[in-house]
Amino acid sequence: MTPQLVSKLPQAGTTIFTVMSQLAQEHGAVNLGQGFPDFSMPAALHQKVAQAMADGFNQYTHMNGLPDLRQALAVKAAGLYGAVLDPQTDITITPGATYAIYTALTAILHPGDEVIVFEPAYDSYIPNILTNGAVPVRISLEYPSYQIPWDKVREAITPRTRLIMVNSPHNPTGAVLSADDLTTLEAITNNTNILVLSDEVYEHLVFDGLAHASVLRSKALMERSFVCFSFGKTFHCTGWKMGYCMAPAALMKEFRKIHQFNAFTCDTPKQVALAAYLNESDAYLELGKEMQEKRDHLRSLLADTPFRCIPSHGSYFECYAYDGFSSAPDKELAITLTREAGVATIPVSAFYLDGTDHQVLRFCFAKKTATLEAAVEKLKTYFNR
């Protein structure tokens, strides 16, 4: 007899990123869909990994992360955001930011707890909430600015509200939070038991002279926040799946209880390399400028097409509306463009649980100049056919 299973995530299918990347491969399309760079990561960093392996750093390191790496991260957070973090108690290295987010949610959520989550949302958030028996309370970001409608947040709070999740710079839209947004979040959570999870994987990819509004800048928010980061996004090595979480000791204690019996620890040679590399602050301070040039280049190329830009201020992504040339649903158009124009993008409706469709596609510009140019040439050929 086949054993019976009750799925914890009965609605979950294959993620749109995998679907679109597979379709791109099948049709030989230029992939501006999935969020990964097609250019090389810094050679100095992977050379340090090779050196660490040759030097014998190949066994389990500390469960909470290599002490030198945690120390380097505490120094970086103090320098950039004025945050006071104890590397012993407040920082844990994880196998990627997605894992850090899942671990934080699993550490604190109980069945029936409510989590306020903004849509469009990075695809792991809602499944992670549901896996823990908690209830996602979905609020749509304002379209087309993709700002948080704080009045709706106030209205959504109930005695069961356990957590508010924020993400800046935002995937898929590139919207960023402002200092005022942090002040509002502070006021809303003040004197409550509500916690905050802040996904800041694109912290160094902020454009247009704006400053990254990290939750780490606010002492009041830091008392109630898990802040999650990704080395993969910062150093163009998404395949490394290395990240970390920062949180006050009481929250981190619970986080580590889950981590201890899951990954327990992560890749030692990469941690040795990252600890040394982080001492070179140029390694991350210039990243925003480089990525902004890519955003600007894609934007200027697409200006010659019927796509309408919805400006991004950070991340790897910019969204484009296509009401000027098609009324097709965004998933359908994304598939058509992959098959017929040879360019893969991501339909933004995939980031809403109910498939809300503003007819917008997400383009990833973390690509070589030649890739961006080839993609737009293909689109132009398609439009002129």
Ligand SMILES: Cc1ncc(COP(=O)(O)O)c(C=O)c1O
């Ligand atoms: C908003 C956001 N959070 C988390 C992640 C995942 O980071 P990692 O690859 O380190 O798990 C991504 C990756 O696309 C992302 O866009």
